[in-house]
Amino acid sequence: MAHKWKSLETDVLVIGGGVAGCMAAIPALEAGLSVTVCEKGKVLDHCGSVGCGVDHYLTIMESGPEWDTPEFLIKHLPKLTDGIVDMAVASRVIHEMPKVVRKIESFGVNFKDPRFNDYYRLRSFGLPGTYHINFDGTEFKKHIGQRVRKLKGSVLTRTMAVQILVEDGQAYGAIVFNFRTGEWAVVRAKAVVLAAGEVNRISLNASGMAFDSWHCPYNTGDSQAMAYKAGALLTNMEFVETTITPKGFSAQGLNALVSEGAHFINKSGERFMFKYDEKGENARRAVIADAVINEYLLDNGPVYADCRHLPEDILDHMEATLQIDRYTMPAFYEQKALNFREEPIEVSISELSIRRSGVYFRGSGLAVDTDGQTSIKGLFAAGDCASVSGGIAGAAVLGHVAGEGVASFVPKMNGSLPQIDMKTADAIRETAMKHMEVEEERSISWKSYEDEIRRTVNDYIGVRRNEPGLRHALQTLNALAKREPDLKADDLHGLMRVHESSSIRLNAELMATAALARDESRTGSSHYRLDHPESDETNWKKFVIVQKGSKGAETSTLSASEPLAAAFDRKSSAST
Amino acid sequence: MSSNAKAIKKSVHNPIRIDPDTCVKCNLCDWICPGDLIYKEEDNRETLPVIAYPDECWYCGLCQSICPVDAITVIFPDQMINCQTDVKTLLGKVIK
Ligand SMILES: Cc1cc2nc3c(=O)[nH]c(=O)nc-3n(C[C@H](O)[C@H](O)[C@H](O)COP(=O)(O)OP(=O)(O)OC[C@H]3O[C@@H](n4cnc5c(N)ncnc54)[C@H](O)[C@@H]3O)c2cc1C
Ligand code: SF4
Ligand code: SF4
Numbered sequence: 001m002a003h004k005w006k007s008l009e010t011d012v013l014v015i016g017g018g019v020a021g022c023m024a025a026i027p028a029l030e031a032g033l034s035v036t037v038c039e040k041g042k043v044l045d046h047c048g049s050v051g052c053g054v055d056h057y058l059t060i061m062e063s064g065p066e067w068d069t070p071e072f073l074i075k076h077l078p079k080l081t082d083g084i085v086d087m088a089v090a091s092r093v094i095h096e097m098p099k100v101v102r103k104i105e106s107f108g109v110n111f112k113d114p115r116f117n118d119y120y121r122l123r124s125f126g127l128p129g130t131y132h133i134n135f136d137g138t139e140f141k142k143h144i145g146q147r148v149r150k151l152k153g154s155v156l157t158r159t160m161a162v163q164i165l166v167e168d169g170q171a172y173g174a175i176v177f178n179f180r181t182g183e184w185a186v187v188r189a190k191a192v193v194l195a196a197g198e199v200n201r202i203s204l205n206a207s208g209m210a211f212d213s214w215h216c217p218y219n220t221g222d223s224q225a226m227a228y229k230a231g232a233l234l235t236n237m238e239f240v241e242t243t244i245t246p247k248g249f250s251a252q253g254l255n256a257l258v259s260e261g262a263h264f265i266n267k268s269g270e271r272f273m274f275k276y277d278e279k280g281e282n283a284r285r286a287v288i289a290d291a292v293i294n295e296y297l298l299d300n301g302p303v304y305a306d307c308r309h310l311p312e313d314i315l316d317h318m319e320a321t322l323q324i325d326r327y328t329m330p331a332f333y334e335q336k337a338l339n340f341r342e343e344p345i346e347v348s349i350s351e352l353s354i355r356r357s358g359v360y361f362r363g364s365g366l367a368v369d370t371d372g373q374t375s376i377k378g379l380f381a382a383g384d385c386a387s388v389s390g391g392i393a394g395a396a397v398l399g400h401v402a403g404e405g406v407a408s409f410v411p412k413m414n415g416s417l418p419q420i421d422m423k424t425a426d427a428i429r430e431t432a433m434k435h436m437e438v439e440e441e442r443s444i445s446w447k448s449y450e451d452e453i454r455r456t457v458n459d460y461i462g463v464r465r466n467e468p469g470l471r472h473a474l475q476t477l478n479a480l481a482k483r484e485p486d487l488k489a490d491d492l493h494g495l496m497r498v499h500e501s502s503s504i505r506l507n508a509e510l511m512a513t514a515a516l517a518r519d520e521s522r523t524g525s526s527h528y529r530l531d532h533p534e535s536d537e538t539n540w541k542k543f544v545i546v547q548k549g550s551k552g553a554e555t556s557t558l559s560a561s562e563p564l565a566a567a568f569d570r571k572s573s574a575s576t
Numbered sequence: 577m578s579s580n581a582k583a584i585k586k587s588v589h590n591p592i593r594i595d596p597d598t599c600v601k602c603n604l605c606d607w608i609c610p611g612d613l614i615y616k617e618e619d620n621r622e623t624l625p626v627i628a629y630p631d632e633c634w635y636c637g638l639c640q641s642i643c644p645v646d647a648i649t650v651i652f653p654d655q656m657i658n659c660q661t662d663v664k665t666l667l668g669k670v671i672k
Binding site: 042469 | 606608611612628629631632635636637638640649650653655656658661663667668669670
């Protein structure tokens with residue numbers, strides 16, 4: 001019997017209602033377009049990475065001093081990114097920062113510290129100024145979500161996008177399903193914004209629990225996977241990201257620790273960060289992670305974060321704000337019976353993710369132009385799935401840029417949208433639904449499937465790589481791809497997880513492929529090739545671009561002095 | 577679900593404790609959990625929420641923070657609290 005589809009039409013379809021997705025929806029709604037947000041969560045005000053709160057926001061404010069101007073930060077971009085950055089897009093994002101932070105304030109977010117009724121701005125992660133506003137962002141996402149609802153954006157909740165629709169080089173919608181009701185829908189749209197976040201659950205961590213992860217374990221690189229399958233270009237996929245977390249709990253908090261003055265010490269009590277970077281604990285996240293990895297490899301572990309030297313008022317502030325970035329952090333310390341004021345905190349590296357490799361403005365994911373448009377016409381991307389990113393601020397600003405891009409793209413479109421071929425839609429749905437009926441003998445659970453991916457990533461694609469290891473990993477990942485039809489979903493919730501597992505595997509494959517292409521090392525453990533341990537400044541000031549080819553993932557390179565859009569081969573874009 | 581799978585499920589650590597006497601059965605925790613883990617029958621003031629997929633918990637505490645009557649406590653498992661993993665095992669194997 002033919003399936004009864006729900007069929008929807010909208011000007012703009014946003015996939016992922018997190019920071020970037022909401023911020024993209026806002027300018028499109030303000031321009032009078034109809035916007036539908038497809039989101040796995042149920043409550044827009046709290047869904048995504050930061051539903052529980054945030055504590056720092058990176059921005060230029062143009063408050064007077066030279067460092068607080070776009071030009072000053074832009075000048076430092078090459079150094080911050082080891083030369084691999086899309087200057088055109090990153091510059092646009094930085095220029096838009098003051099406008100967007102003020103706009104978010106107008107939604108009701110209070111960035112000021114009640115202690116001084118002013119912005120409390122701190123320096124961290126190698127940035128050449130005190131660009132981070134430390135603030136109580138418990139309600140940050142709530143205000144942004146509320147804004148979308150106030151502007152009458154519609155939201156498909158508990159709905160997962162599984163495929164984007166592209167015809168003649170242009171995106172025109174997506175296929176989605178609701179994992180509580182089992183309802184499938186085809187959504188036809190004049191433009192699609194991808195904002196489903198980074199790739200997590202891709203490697204092991206100290207607790208051995210897949211969902212104990214620094215970043216949101218329910219963001220599994222679906223934007224990247226869907227867009228790759230549709231032919232879009234991805235970049236920086238070789239770089240992995242990791243951070244330092246309290247051992248056993250992969251959680252936020254590094255920024256607060258280092259910006260308030262914590263030290264890292266090894267088992268001999270040596271404060272080692274200055275061996276690795278003149279900025280010490282204020283180095284970029286990638287450098288800190290690399291240093292801790294090295295200390296462990298040198299048998300200098302365990303490594304600890306040490307706050308004991310800090311003055312009482314700073315310790316009080318840290319304690320009072322401990323729960324803002326990760327609500328459960330105080331409970332963890334309490335259940336562990338650990339008092340960070342008096343004892344050093346044993347730390348580990350977190351699991352890995354594909355996001356922005358501990359470097360601001362060098363995002364791993366979909367290559368975009370200065371309007372946030374990908375290499376596919378009508379397909380935009382922003383946030384942690386895009387080639388320029390930087391936490392909530394990066395997601396907010398590029399999201400807003402993409403929303404403005406969409407607002408100017410849609411009215412210029414001429415011709416009608418393609419009709420959705422329901423036969424193809426039926427086939428996609430049927431393939432998906434087969435996961436609910438896999439016979440016991442050949443079935444494989446998504447959990448063990450993912451475990452194998454994670455082990456492979458840790459062992460051969462992670463923080464130490466070489467050609468034989470990467471080739472071995474690709475073999476394993478390709479063999480897993482063949483087993484994908486055997487993935488068993490016990491229920492609709494499981495069907496969502498099966499789709500996530502599929503995205504995770506594909507992203508791991510893209511990471512290994514790109515890592516093999518870049519036969520040099522760059523940014524410490526973000527891309528450390530044991531067989532090519534040095535950075536090659538002559539030949540490798542280049543982006544690695546990954547794209548679907550006739551026989552699987554193919555790579556090419558582009559000089560990093562060019563914008564990524566120079567590699568786009570879009571059909572005459574209506575937006576330009 | 578086979579009985580075997582049920583037995584395995586039982587041994588999984590329960591990440592959140594819901595106090596049945598305090599809970600006012602408002603559904604908020606079900607609505608808010610980012611992982612779609614908590615299931616609570618809608619429009620039924622009699623039934624308690626259930627954590628249907630305990631091993632998929634992020635330990636984010638959103639459910640606890642939203643609960644209007646503080647009925648939820650997040651409880652970390654021993655693997656997290658007393659983690660004994662050698663960090664070096666996370667740093668890759670080298671094939672020659
Ligand atoms: C606990 C925590 C604290 C943080 N604190 C800070 C901070 O203080 N400062 C800072 O700068 N950064 C912080 N970050 C990082 C920051 O949250 C992210 O960089 C930012 O949210 C990225 O925005 P995004 O829109 O790309 O992703 P998200 O905000 O995570 O949104 C992605 C959305 O996509 C949805 N989704 C995923 N797949 C699909 C699919 N297939 N179909 C439909 N929907 C889908 C998800 O449900 C989610 O809502 C923090 C992260 C976490 C996890
Ligand atoms: S802690 Fe977070 S992931 Fe776990 S049940 Fe509560 S809301 Fe869901
Ligand atoms: S949020 Fe609290 S009161 Fe409401 S159903 Fe959940 S546990 Fe019960």
